[in-house]
Amino acid sequence: MASAHGPGEQSTAGYGPGAYGEAPYDGAGTYEHGNGAATYADGSRETAARAEVPHAGGEATPSAAPPSAAYGSAAAATAEPAATAPGSAASDPVVDAFGTLGEPAGSDGRRSMPLEGPHVLWLVTAGAMDLFAVDAAAQGHWHFLGRLEAGTLLLGPVEGPEHTLVGRPLRECGLRRIELRELFTPEHDAYGAYGATSAYGAPYGAAGYGGGAASPSALDTAFALGVGRGLRVLHEAPLDGEVTPEAGHPGVTGGTDDDEIQWMRLEPGSVQYGAVFSQEAASQLLVDGRAWQRMVDQQFRLLSALDRWIERLERAHEDRTAAGIEAGEAVRAQADQALLASIDTTGKGAAEAARATDDDTLTVARLAAGAAGIELSAPEESSSLSDRTNPVERIALASRVRTRVVKLDGRWWRRNAGPLVGHRSGSGAPVALLWRRGRYEAVDASGERVRTGRSTAGRFEPRAVMFYRPLPEEPLNAWQLLRFTLRGTRMDVRNLALGGLVAVGLGALVPIATGQVLGEYVPNAETSLITQVSLAIVLSSLVSAAFMLLQNISILRMEGRVEAALQPAVWDRLLRLPTKFFAERSTGELASAAMGISTMRRVMSGVGPIAVQACTVGTMNLVLLLFYSVPLALMAAALLIVIAGAFFGMGVWQLRWQSRLVDLNNKLNNQAFQTLRGLPKLRVAAAESFAYAAWAREFARSRELQQRVGRIKNWTTVLNSVYLPLCSLIMFMLLAGPARGSLSAAGFLTFNTAVTMMLTSVTQLTNSLISAASALPMFEKVRPVLHEPTEVRGGSAQPGALSGAVEARQLSFRYSDDGPLTLDDVSFRVEPGEFVAVVGASGCGKSTLLRLLIGFEKPVSGSVLYDGQDLAALDQSAVRRQCGVVLQNAQPFVGSILDSICGAEIYSHEEAWEAAEMAGLAEDIKRMPMGMHTVLSDGGAAISGGQRQRLMIAQALIRRPRILYFDEATSALDNETQRIVSESTRKLRATRIVIAHRLSTVMDADRVLVMSAGRVVQQGTPAELLADTAGQFHALVRRQIH
Incomplete structure (x- = not known):
């Protein structure tokens, strides 16, 4: 007979198919209850399964036995009567016998029903309840075990296994909770207790039995039948969708080692449940507790087996998940390899480019770099680089030049992205893509040029390499930085100069035309001349607008070129500095140094065009004033100098506080960064309030400085609004007094208009210069990056492949x-x-x-x-x-x-x-x-x-x-x-x-x-x-x- 023992269990009887009603051993190695049939008190019979048992130490294997044979479930020996269908509560003997015990358990509308512990029996009186195994420590995946129909008795889950039992009542499910203490009746002695074990041939309860088997009572049968139904659900649990137990299922042990199954001899003659069994006492299970303990042990073994089965299922699920992840990674790896092959930045991803000789690549790379003002050096042979990097990357590393990959898509041949190094499709031959006359030209190592277009664009791989021009290694001042920035913008500078000259010429037309029209043509009623001058002014305005558009386009192009060249160059310079430079500066200072160039560029891009236009218009009007009256022009120039001096003083005043504000903002940024990184430490030390107080003090100071800078800007705005009318008033007083009669009416109108335009230009110029003053503190933060020598200089030698010495x-x-x-x-x-x-x-x-x-x-x-x-x-x-x-x-x-x-x-x-x-x-x-x-x-x-x-x-x-x-x-x-x-x-x-x-x-x-x-x-x-x-x-x- 197969028996599975729980922890610490000592058993002398096997748990065969008749776990709750033993039968005599026939001496032939076969255990049968009533010749293979269970006979109930009401006369009903049911065929029981057979299980072979070793005889005299021999081995046997289950024969025609369900999975319950291995675990000794009561289900086999106490199968339901054929005339009673599960779930039929009206005629069910279990419900009839125990339906009045315990108390109803409210199950309507409950998604889960905790089943407490082994001190409680649960009886399904109507409907059905689904049974699940869940993790006892943490609610995780619910494993469906089966459905408890009406008439099923289930002992509450025992402690110890990793999984416990949870019920989910279905609609109209009836449950009764029966505590085992209700089954205790003290009138019976040990031999009259349900669950007591008597010696073979000794009296057992009131009925007793001599040399034959005792007939179980109706209540005895009902109890075994109800518990058997519950245990059947456990050992035949269709875990994770399995309909029937298969190999490895907890209900089919097959003598596996991990289930600790032992085949042992079943001694004949004793029964486990006696005849003294009443509805009130229910056989006094707790008198000696041995039957109850066997039920607990039986459930412990089943739940432990479920633990191992669920563990195997979860392990298999994890293996499938891991296999899926590995398959996904393999697919991604293949996609990465295909992408790298098109990107062509490494030796593995540039198989075609690797076929080109290093000399051809160096020639082509020098053509592209030379067009960008970059000098390249030939790489030395180094096994540490040649195995992983392609020729273009080796050249860039040897020359200490940064690169990036450019995607050639769309109408790429009409968009100027700078000189590029590309490769021909198929052959992988390197070519230099150089911008010329509105489109790219492809130049190979032999010097042959091919203009690209719609028909030839497909001959090149969709990726190319761009070189970044580094800053010179020597320390740089502002002028040298400006020269570096404006390299390659000659055409744009020329367009700006042309637009400025046109603005100067047209700027003189407005005051002259105003004087002529109002001074001569209007008094003489020369309407035709007035119409002609008006048309000329309209035409000049259109021409001025066209050249202004040209200026703005040139400025936008310059901004793009400057940003694309200057910001990467500063980052490159920053990364090449020695580590000591970073150790001496805070994070806020380094961030300001890295991003200050971009901020300065944005400020100057807004200030530069206005300042240039104001200077050209103001200069032309000053020349016009000198032409009409030198004394009055000198007086206007004096007013201009006074106003310029006032604005300059206010600008210096603002710059003083602006510098402090920049320093304080850097300190605030650094403090905020350090606070956020050290927040766990601050919380451990309960020092959040101190950190906040330190930040708040500095933030209050920054707000105060911002208010001071704002007040200076307000004073500047007021001065701008006042000085123009004031200067006009002074000029009128001069013409009405000392300079009376020096100008005709037409000359006066021209002079007054020229003075107004010149002073307006000065207003625009001063506002631009004050805005530009805010960039000076930023440049001071960038200056250390430009002045610090780089870690590696141009004369540094290549180490070659190191041996390790x-x-x-x-x-x-x-x-x-x-x-x-x-x-x-x-x-x-x-x-x-x-x-x-x-x-x-x-x-x-x-x-x-x-x-x-x-x-x-x-x-x-x-x-x-x-x-x-x-x-x-x-x-x-x-x-x-x-x-x-x-x-x-x-x-x-x-x-x-x-x-x-x-x-x-x-x-x-x-x-x-x-x-x-x-x-x-x-x-x-x-x-x-x-x-x-x-x-x-x-x-x-x-x-x-x-x-x-x-x-x-x-x-x-x-x-x-x-x-x-x-x-x-x-x-x-x-x-x-x-x-x-x-x-x-x-x-x-x-x-x-x-x-x-x-x-x-x-x-x-x-x-x-x-x-x-x-x-x-x-x-x-x-x-x-x-x-x-x-x-x-x-x-x-x-x-x-x-």
């Missing part, structure tokens, strides 16, 4: 000129492929040494050598491209995990997964819902500290670097993960220089450098240093152990 030769360093030495005469050499650990107390200079090795700081004396080459004379960015570096408190990029691992370079999904495997991060990524595409917030707050470190390690390892620098890169990792990282880095055969404190990391090193007070005080193998009991390394290890 690193040497520090008499290094000394201090952070400030008057500060103490952080490093003092440090010297050592690391051979290619060697693993060197640097240890020491905090503050001894380990991290500073690493910053010098990678070129972030410059030593006061001494040098760092790579393959015998001084790092100061090398292109340090080219050196770092062959190194993998993980610094303390390194933060991942904002974006997906894939983007963070790959960085700015293009790698395949397979390479990213391999890097994650090497860093011990792959399993963590697989458990994330989006896998490699999981998005990380700023600072990687969504992942743990150990995962963040492993992510940065994966980013360093994906390039297969020749040299690895780790600064406490594994401090947050457990020993197993650290072992994986160490083994992965060892297989790379790269030179490893690791700063660490953990003994497990240090003991694997080939050599250990012990630092103290900026000096190397010990070096050798770990074993040698441990043997020196008086050394500092031995003391460091001893402190870790103890």
Whole structure:
């Protein structure tokens, strides 16, 4: 007989098909109840299933047995009478027997019914209730088990299994809640208790039985029938849509090990439920509790089996989901490869372009770069670049020039995007796309030119490469920056000058015509001349409007060219500056320096055209005044100088406060940025109010400065409104007094109109200059970027492919000129492929040494050598491209995990997964819902500290670097993960220089450098240093152990 035991269960009887009514064992290995039929008190019979049982230790397998045979469910032996259909409550013996016990459970309109615990029996008296298995700890997926029809008794779920039972009553479902204490009747002794077990042949209850089997009472049968129905739902549960149990279902154990099924011999002669069973006492289950305990154990085994089955289903679902994600990633990878092939920015994505020779590519690239004013250098042979980058990218890296990809779509040959490097479709031959006479021309390496058009545009690949012109390496002033900005805008400047000359000529026409018409033609009634002059003025206005349109178009073109050239050049210059520059400035200052150029351009683009037009019109009218009357013209010029001086003084006054306002706004921006980044720390310290108070004080000061600047602007506006009428009044007084009679009527009208136009031009000019004054504080913030020398100069040599040899030769360093030495005469050499650990107390200079090795700081004396080459004379960015570096408190990029691992370079999904495997991060990524595409917030707050470190390690390892620098890169990792990282880095055969404190990391090193007070005080193998009991390394290890 098959029996499954719950935890801690000790059973001497098997739970066969007659779990609630034992039958004699026939001695032939077959268990039958009434020769295979269940006979009830009312005379009804039902055929029971058979289950073979081993005889005398032999083995047997279930024969024609339902799944209940393995679990000993009562369903088989107490199947319902053939005459009674489930759900027929009116004639159901279970409802008749127990329908008056307990209390009704309100189930109408309830979506779920908690079934409490095993101290409660639930009876379905009418309708039906669906039964579900749900996670006991957290409400998750509901697994449908079956439907409890009328006449079903269900014991409340036991504690222990991961899943519990929840009911969902259907419409018009009737339920009764029966507590087991209601079934207790103290009048019966142990042998008269329902659930007591008697010896074979001993009296059992009032009925007792001798050598034969006792006939169960009607209530005994009703109880077994109701409980059997409930257990049948559990062991035949069609989980997740399965109609019948199949292999692996909890109802079909087949003797599996994990279900802990044992075949054992069933002793004959005893019954589990006696004849003393009344509707009032219900056989006193709680007298000794053994029958009740067996019911609990039976349910425990079934729910435990359901746990394992649901776990297998969920695991299969996760596997299917993971397979779907992997399939999606594979499809995306194929799409990425197809896209990269069209973009043509890497060696893998530019198969056709790779077929072109490097010489042809260099020739074509120089044609395109020369048209943009860029000088290119031929790249040196470097295996670290040739395997991943195409010829165009190698040329750009060697020349320290930024590039971007341009999409050639639509009528691209008629839109000037600057000089480009493209490729012919199919052959991949490089061509220079140069703008000439309103469209592009394609120039190949041989010099052959082909004008592009609708018919020839399809001959080129849909992607091209554009070079960005960098700023000169020497410090720049404002004039040099302006010259750099205006390069390539000669035609636009010419159009602006032409428009200005026309404006000057037409500007003189208005006052002259006004004087002639009002002074001569109107008094003489010369209507024809008046009409002619009026038409001339209208015509001049149309011509002026046309040239103004030409000016505005030229200005827009210049703005676009200036923005496209200047802003990327400033960002490029900013990125090329040494790290010391960024350490000395706040985030707000750096943001102002980066974006200040764009703000200045917007200000100047609005001011420039107005200022140019005002100057030309004002100058022409001043010449006209001198022509009519020199004394009056000099008087007007004097008024102009006075007014200009007043405006200049107000502008300087405004500039003073404007500069303070810019500084304060930078401070506010930096404070807001730091507050937002440090908000978790502020909340831990309960310091939000202090942070807000600090920000509010600075914000109040900025508002005060804004009000002062606003008041100055208001005074300027008032002066603009007053001085023009005042100047006109002064001129009238002069003509009425000292200059009386010096001008005719026509000359006076012309002079007065010219003075008015000149003063109006001055008004426009002063307003423009005051607006332009706000750009001066912004330029002061950009000036350090323009004056700071770049990290890599034009004379820097290329390092070539590094072997991994690193040497520090008499290094000394201090952070400030008057500060103490952080490093003092440090010297050592690391051979290619060697693993060197640097240890020491905090503050001894380990991290500073690493910053010098990678070129972030410059030593006061001494040098760092790579393959015998001084790092100061090398292109340090080219050196770092062959190194993998993980610094303390390194933060991942904002974006997906894939983007963070790959960085700015293009790698395949397979390479990213391999890097994650090497860093011990792959399993963590697989458990994330989006896998490699999981998005990380700023600072990687969504992942743990150990995962963040492993992510940065994966980013360093994906390039297969020749040299690895780790600064406490594994401090947050457990020993197993650290072992994986160490083994992965060892297989790379790269030179490893690791700063660490953990003994497990240090003991694997080939050599250990012990630092103290900026000096190397010990070096050798770990074993040698441990043997020196008086050394500092031995003391460091001893402190870790103890």
